[in-house]
Amino acid sequence: MSKMTNKKTNPRLTTLIALLKATSRENDVNIWRDIADRLEAPSRNYAEVNLSKINRYAADGETIIVPGKVLGTGMVEMSVTVAALNFSESASAKIREAQGECMSIEQLVSANPTGSRVRILR
Numbered sequence: 001m002s003k004m005t006n007k008k009t010n011p012r013l014t015t016l017i018a019l020l021k022a023t024s025r026e027n028d029v030n031i032w033r034d035i036a037d038r039l040e041a042p043s044r045n046y047a048e049v050n051l052s053k054i055n056r057y058a059a060d061g062e063t064i065i066v067p068g069k070v071l072g073t074g075m076v077e078m079s080v081t082v083a084a085l086n087f088s089e090s091a092s093a094k095i096r097e098a099q100g101e102c103m104s105i106e107q108l109v110s111a112n113p114t115g116s117r118v119r120i121l122r
Contacts, residue, residue, distance in 0.1 A: 047122035083108035
């Protein structure tokens, strides 16, 4: 039996990685390349970030990107924009309650192709 390859089979993920790499090349921006590399890594251990960590490290009005899933443990006490691969239901509800915004990574790339003023949390 042959060894398993590191090829991603999730169509959304492969499309997202291609989008991130293309946007990185077009705008000469390293943040999208960094996120693509993290999502493309052979290990399937994507980041899992709790709201308590976002609350601890983010500033009011900041944009955060999580190359993985945002979980609902903890509280968010400020308005932040969070882009992630996935959100738990409780995490998205708590972010919206704090007047924040949840979006997909694809939406963030479209809205901010230069990646300016975006912080990566993992």
